[in-house]
Amino acid sequence: MSREHRTAERPAQHLAEQPADERTPAIEVVDVTRSYAFGSTTVDALRGVSFRIDEGEYTAIIGPSGSGKSTLMHLLGCLDRPTSGRLRVSGRDIGELSDAELAQLRNREIGFVFQAFQLLPRSTALDNVALPLLYRGVGAGERRERAAAALRAVNLGHRLTHRPTQMSGGEQQRVAIARALVGEPRILLADEPTGNLDSRNGAEVMRILEELNGERGVAVVLVTHDDEVAARAHRQVRVRDGLVERDSAAPAPAPAPRGADDDVHDDVHDDADDGAGVRRLGA
Amino acid sequence: MKGLEAFRVALDALRGNRLRSLLTMLGIIIGIAAVIVVVSIGSGARQQIQSQVEGLGSNLILVVPGQFDTGNLSSNAPATSTLQISDGELLADVVGDAAAVTARVGSGAQVRAGTVERFTTVQGSDQNLPEVFDRPVAEGSYFTGADVDARRRVAVLGSRTAELLFPGADPIGRQVTISGTRFRVIGVLAEQGESFGVSQDNEVHVPITTAQRLFAVDRVDAFAVKAPSAQSVPQLSEQLWRALKDEYPDQTFSAVTQTQILGVIGQILGLLTAVLAAIAGISLLVGGVGVSNIMLVSVRERTREIGLRKALGARQRDVLVQFLVEAVLLTTVGGLVGIAIGVACSLLVDRLSPLPAVIEWWSPAVAFAVSAAVGIFFGVFPARRAGRLDPVVALRTD
Numbered sequence: 121m122s123r124e125h126r127t128a129e130r131p132a133q134h135l136a137e138q139p140a141d142e143r144t145p146a147i148e149v150v151d152v153t154r155s156y157a158f159g160s161t162t163v164d165a166l167r168g169v170s171f172r173i174d175e176g177e178y179t180a181i182i183g184p185s186g187s188g189k190s191t192l193m194h195l196l197g198c199l200d201r202p203t204s205g206r207l208r209v210s211g212r213d214i215g216e217l218s219d220a221e222l223a224q225l226r227n228r229e230i231g232f233v234f235q236a237f238q239l240l241p242r243s244t245a246l247d248n249v250a251l252p253l254l255y256r257g258v259g260a261g262e263r264r265e266r267a268a269a270a271l272r273a274v275n276l277g278h279r280l281t282h283r284p285t286q287m288s289g290g291e292q293q294r295v296a297i298a299r300a301l302v303g304e305p306r307i308l309l310a311d312e313p314t315g316n317l318d319s320r321n322g323a324e325v326m327r328i329l330e331e332l333n334g335e336r337g338v339a340v341v342l343v344t345h346d347d348e349v350a351a352r353a354h355r356q357v358r359v360r361d362g363l364v365e366r367d368s369a370a371p372a373p374a375p376a377p378r379g380a381d382d383d384v385h386d387d388v389h390d391d392a393d394d395g396a397g398v399r400r401l402g403a
Numbered sequence: 404m405k406g407l408e409a410f411r412v413a414l415d416a417l418r419g420n421r422l423r424s425l426l427t428m429l430g431i432i433i434g435i436a437a438v439i440v441v442v443s444i445g446s447g448a449r450q451q452i453q454s455q456v457e458g459l460g461s462n463l464i465l466v467v468p469g470q471f472d473t474g475n476l477s478s479n480a481p482a483t484s485t486l487q488i489s490d491g492e493l494l495a496d497v498v499g500d501a502a503a504v505t506a507r508v509g510s511g512a513q514v515r516a517g518t519v520e521r522f523t524t525v526q527g528s529d530q531n532l533p534e535v536f537d538r539p540v541a542e543g544s545y546f547t548g549a550d551v552d553a554r555r556r557v558a559v560l561g562s563r564t565a566e567l568l569f570p571g572a573d574p575i576g577r578q579v580t581i582s583g584t585r586f587r588v589i590g591v592l593a594e595q596g597e598s599f600g601v602s603q604d605n606e607v608h609v610p611i612t613t614a615q616r617l618f619a620v621d622r623v624d625a626f627a628v629k630a631p632s633a634q635s636v637p638q639l640s641e642q643l644w645r646a647l648k649d650e651y652p653d654q655t656f657s658a659v660t661q662t663q664i665l666g667v668i669g670q671i672l673g674l675l676t677a678v679l680a681a682i683a684g685i686s687l688l689v690g691g692v693g694v695s696n697i698m699l700v701s702v703r704e705r706t707r708e709i710g711l712r713k714a715l716g717a718r719q720r721d722v723l724v725q726f727l728v729e730a731v732l733l734t735t736v737g738g739l740v741g742i743a744i745g746v747a748c749s750l751l752v753d754r755l756s757p758l759p760a761v762i763e764w765w766s767p768a769v770a771f772a773v774s775a776a777v778g779i780f781f782g783v784f785p786a787r788r789a790g791r792l793d794p795v796v797a798l799r800t801d
């Protein structure tokens with residue numbers, strides 16, 4: 121496994137000042153379908169979806185159950201390949217990449233947060249968070265340091281050696297977020313991140329995600345059933361029956377990132393200097 | 404992921420399931436230990452027999468009736484020997500030394516001294532035996548050529564027989580009865596020791612002429628010929644055989660050297676050891692299947708973990724290596740424990756049982772290599788299955 125490449129240019133702040141059309145799309149989805157063969161029948165989970173997600177954007181995907189949201193997230197996260205259509209992640213067409221290259225792309229560009237946390241039950245918070253770095257060939261010492269910094273950034277500096285079973289749901293999801301951000305990805309994908317949490321812990325998780333987006337310019341895409349959560353995103357994409365039914369940033373392809381839509385709340389950054397906010401990683 | 408990391412991850416996984424890891428290893432431990440013990444006993448037996456054959460005396464050639472076939476020690480031996488005592492002169496002429504040839508006829512018989520009675524081997528031989536077979540007399544003397552010619556009823560006892568028949572007493576000059584005939588004891592042979600727990604000193608030597616009358620036979624079982632030097636053995640053996648063949652063209656004889664005997668014994672023991680080791684190896688195979696089975700269970704149990712690792716950037720190869728290292732770790736740790744147990748058991752067998760056991764340096768080395776190979780062979784299928792899991796499907800499993 122090659123050493124980590126530190127992407128030199130990831131100037132999220134600068135991007136925010138550029139005109140929207142000149143931004144590099146973090147993800148570009150063109151006419152994507154995904155069908156599951158089911159014996160003699162096929163299930164068309166996605167039936168032709170197109171949109172783009174820009175760097176530093178904060179998008180909520182909403183829609184009824186079974187509409188294809190998770191299927192879409194798996195594709196955006198390079199865990200799956202489209203049946204047809206084109207999908208570019210960080211400028212790379214995932215249809216042209218080998219399995220190993222896809223794994224590398226996931227490792228470097230994408231952070232996942234799952235509804236069910238998906239932590240290794242026998243490993244400490246530190247080891248759980250360090251996992252993505254393991255597959256990047258980062259040495260043990262640096263892994264520990266960066267994992268500890270990521271945990272401190274989600275206010276879990278006092279839980280480094282706790283195991284998932286010794287933590288509350290909210291804490292576990294914050295560990296999962298630390299794991300998603302430890303590799304400094306360009307894109308963070310969260311499929312119902314608050315689905316297993318009570319409202320207080322859910323709010324805490326949402327604040328951390330918003331701050332990641334605001335301070336670090338990480339593009340956040342989250343799936344949610346919670347209208348309030350969705351309303352706080354800059355942009356809402358509604359999926360129904362495997363199609364994009366409504367996109368608050370439409371008409372594509374060049375939506376203004378913020379302030380252009382009624383649904384977008386601009387108060388995201390108010391929390392930035394809050395003591396509990398996301399702290400800068402490393403030193 | 405680097406090798407060392409894979410090793411650590413595997414170790415953590417095995418530690419997380421200690422009891423199961425231990426039980427899985429048990430198959431490998433037993434298999435490896437059994438193979439080590441069998442091989443050490445085989446080596447011990449070979450070494451002991453080798454030292455015995457060499458202990459017969461150096462540069463020895465045995466002349467026996469029938470065909471001595473490498474691969475079978477006793478094949479085609481005729482029911483009745485065709486050799487006569489007089490043939491000894493023919494052989495002595497070939498060697499050029501009358502004292503270098505000794506004849507032998509043997510049988511089991513009841514030997515009694517006073518009220519003590521024993522069943523033992525009675526050897527008919529001649530005055531040349533102590534020299535040819537390197538068997539010195541410890542007390543008294545061996546019989547002479549005159550004793551042989553006159554068919555005297557004199558006996559020389561093996562040291563163990565002497566002890567059994569005359570406990571705590573000096574047997575020289577005393578009487579023994581062999582199959583109803585009385586003999587006078589004139590000597591006791593030096594002790595030879597045990598082989599496979601059986602004393603080699605339980606025998607009675609009498610003049611061959613007397614023995615033939617006692618057993619009512621006129622055959623000779625074998626002649627032993629001592630060659631003047633090691634280099635002369637092969638040629639002399641050929642010459643001895645030729646001389647007999649010229650005399651009796653329509654009979655078969657064999658002149659066998661110690662090297663040939665050792666070769667045959669080595670082959671037989673080697674085969675025996677291989678068969679036993681293969682049987683022991685089957686338990687190793689079963690152990691390997693156990694490892695495969697447990698690894699498959701482990702892959703299934705950890706499907707979500709595998710999906711997660713893949714989502715976080717583990718390649719197919721990383722997952723495969725992780726599970727393969729786990730399997731190899733199981734079998735090599737099991738192998739090391741098995742080696743320790745096998746070596747300890749071999750030492751115990753050697754010390755506590757009549758069987759000799761010698762641990763050859765290569766057997767633990769080979770055992771270790773084999774246990775690692777078993778891990779790779781039986782681990783690769785579950786590991787590939789783990790590596791190929793679809794992350795989306797794997798993450799959804801519970």
Ligand SMILES: Nc1ncnc2c1ncn2[C@@H]1O[C@H](COP(=O)(O)OP(=O)(O)OP(=O)(O)O)[C@@H](O)[C@H]1O
Pocket residue numbers: 156158163164165183184185186187188189190191192
């Ligand atoms: N592996 C699969 N095999 C067959 N059908 C599948 C598979 N995965 C998803 N589907 C189908 O695809 C459709 C979309 O599923 P998806 O999980 O994307 O829905 P969702 O919008 O995430 O729903 P929810 O809100 O309940 O999570 C569903 O009809 C589902 O049954």
Ligand SMILES: [Mg+2]
Pocket residue numbers: 189190191311
């Ligand atoms: Mg879903």
